[in-house]
Amino acid sequence: MYADDTAALCAGNDITTAKRRAQRAADALVHWARQSKMLVAGEKTQLLVLSQSAADAADCAIKVDGKLVPAADRLKLLGVTLDRLLHFGAHCRSLRSRVRPRTQQLRKLTGRSWGLEERQLRAVASGYVGGALLHAAAAWLPATPQSHVELLEREMRAAARTITGCPLSTPAHAVMAEAGLMPVAARRDVLAAKLLARAHALPEGDPLRAVAEGGPPSRLKTVTGWRGVGHDTWRAAGIVLPIEPLLPARAPPWEVAACPHVTFSLDIGALRRDAPPDELHQAAQRHLASLPQQAIWVWTDGSADAGVRSGGAGAFVEWPDGATDELRVPAGQLCSSFRAEMVALRAALTHLRDHPHQPSAPITICSDSQSALATLREGPASQKTLLGAAIWTELAALAGPSRRIHLQWVPSHCGVDGNERADEIAKEAAALPQAAVPVDVATAHRAAARLARDRTIAAWPEGWYRTLMEDRLPPPAATGDRSSAVDVHQLRAGHWSGSRQYLHRIGRNPSDDCRQCPDTDCAAGLCTVCREEADTPRHFFFRCPALMGWRLRRYGTIFPNPEDVRDDGEVAALAAAVRDLQSRTATPQ
Incomplete structure (x- = not known):
């Protein structure tokens, strides 16, 4: 046995027309169900009138399989409660x-x-x-x-x-x-x-x-x-x-042709995370020298202003005979650096497919975007965008038993000639018209x-x-x-439970003279360390004389900027220092 529900939306310029169409839809559903040897539960059917006029919903009802279904005030559909308005x-x-x-x-x-x-x-x-x-x-x-x-x-x-x-x-x-x-x-x-x-x-x-x-x-x-x-x-x-x-329905992985002749490499050897540019340059040159030199070398890069707009895609192609090509493609007025890099990769592959004068030469594609290469490395069946699927279509058309394609990551801004040239081309492409992208x-x-x-x-x-x-x-x-x-x-946020002034304001720190007040000049809210003013966060961050030496040692000045003190590590250190001073003042000498 099977059970399911359905919904129908019937509209009209007046309630009479809409009600007639709703009754016709209900009759058609019941007729289809009877032919399919199924039952329709009329007593569980709901009706809702969507109208700005309350009179339209009054005394409105239809019949479903002989059961009268009156209009209700609300209806729940797919987890959302709908009301008349x-x-x-x-x-x-x-x-x-x-x-x-x-x-x-x-x-x-x-x-x-x-x-x-x-x-x-x-x-x-x-x-x-x-x-x-x-x-x-x-x-x-x-x-x-x-x-x-x-x-x-x-x-x-x-x-x-x-x-x-x-x-x-x-x-x-x-x-x-x-x-x-x-x-x-x-x-x-x-x-x-x-x-x-x-x-x-x-x-x-x-x-x-x-x-x-x-x-x-x-x-x-x-x-x-x-x-x-x-x-x-x-x-x-x-x-x-x-x-x-959007990307059309993707074929299942077992139906997607494998591309064993396409390889990826997202590193250039073991390097420190904070390696300087000259060390990155040397490592990149050593790794690139280990790749086949008699190949078509392609350098791609993407540029986007602040990483969000005016995208440009550039590619620099070096053919085995010494000839070079430069490709400039706009990537869109709104564009991320990742998307600009993907546009550059697609443009370079399309250019190679359109110029097949050296069909057997291996292809080495160098990019400084690890995220783009990592996305493509997942394979053609894992691409979620039309752009990624198009790149894999080009890769599959170019690669074969007689030609291998290797996609290699290279570090950026470390003096690698091909990458620097592609970066210049991408910045030039960002100035191209973007309206049609x-x-x-x-x-x-x-x-x-x-x-x-x-x-x-x-x-x-x-x-x-x-x-x-x-x-x-x-x-x-x-x-x-x-x-x-x-x-x-x-x-x-300015409301610290370690502040006497805050506790006094909410009535948790009353004094003999004042039970509760928001006045920052009230004696009950004065800083227990310096006794000069209310111990608000602003006081601790910038003005408390008892913390003057602590601020001088930490920031090199007794009057730090907001940029120096808002980091969570600095705020945690300040809170620890204040609590330490408060504990000292609370301990009898």
Whole structure:
């Protein structure tokens, strides 16, 4: 026996037309089921009217296999709760009740002496909490009003406080940045832009692509969707059409022709990680000298401004007879260094295929992109992009029993002649017209994510956290234990549990004269070490005279810059020094 469910969407200019079409669809389903000797459970069927008018949903019902199915207030489809106005308030409330227990379970993994490391906590929070909140979010989140989005923001902030150990009073922008979590409102723009790019990358005639390319007028200005939000994000991020098509369905590995005549090498011998350029140059020359010299040598490189835009792909070809060719190809207005390198590899291989005047000479391709070569080394069946599949198609066409192709990594910017020449050609190619070069979905997604990050940082209010971090998001705290990581986050966020002024402000450090107040001049909040002013994080970082010698020894000045002190290792050292001084003042002499 088999069981499954299905859904039908029937639309009309009025409720009568839509209801008639829905009844016709239900009758067709029941007729097909009876012919296939199957039963339709009419009593389990649900009906939802999507309309701005409440009168359309009143007394609306259809019959399914003789059972009357009245219209309900909401309907759950593939884990998403739909309501009549598509405001998704009920769905957000359902998600919140679902995620709260997960946040509680995450909190149980944060013991100061035995808890998970911060990178592990971030991974669990992103998958276990964020994954549940953002299930199918690209479809429904862009249409959700901000009042309902705020319900999800609260749960994300709860997860952020769990990761960082920051108290409830910590400003939301600081705790989210310290936890490495993006606000839900910012994720909405990124997801909409990515879905729009994926829709445009689908084949001609695909229904989702037709929706993405359509532009029906909006009846209400307050109603948004993934298409409108995606286009707004595209304009702000500089994403333009065309979009590179997605890779068609890949053949299984056992049907892909093996290419034993294509080899890869991602090293040039044992080298230190911090080897100087001259040592890298010598190692590269020795390794290249061991390869066949009577070969077609190809040097490829990719260039991208700041690694994100104005991509250029360059290739320098040396034929066995001494002739040379230079190839310059634009890689796209929005382009990563990785993609520019892949474009250069494809252009070089296409050039070799189009000039087969030395068909038996081996080919050695040198590139300074380990990531590109590592991706290609996985084989033709493992390529996930159209560009990677095209490169393997060219490799398979060029390689054979009488010709071997070797792809070799070489270090960059160490004086290797061919690599330096390819780098110059790539920079020249970046100045070529880029308008006709398609943007791939991954690049569009990263551009939208960068825009969301920049907007999030720009929205930080003026205050301690913006002064300390400027325009940077902090990486995970790399301190050895959970207790030190919590001190780092609390100090940077400005709400440290080791501060007397903070404890007094929340009523945990009352005095005889003052039970609780936010005044930084209150005697109950003065620094226990210097007794000159409130012991705020700003005081410890920059002004406490008791830490003057410590700052001088550590930074070479008693007035360090924010850039010198915001590193997690420096903040952890400061917290340890302050606690040491506090313990001394608490010990009777």
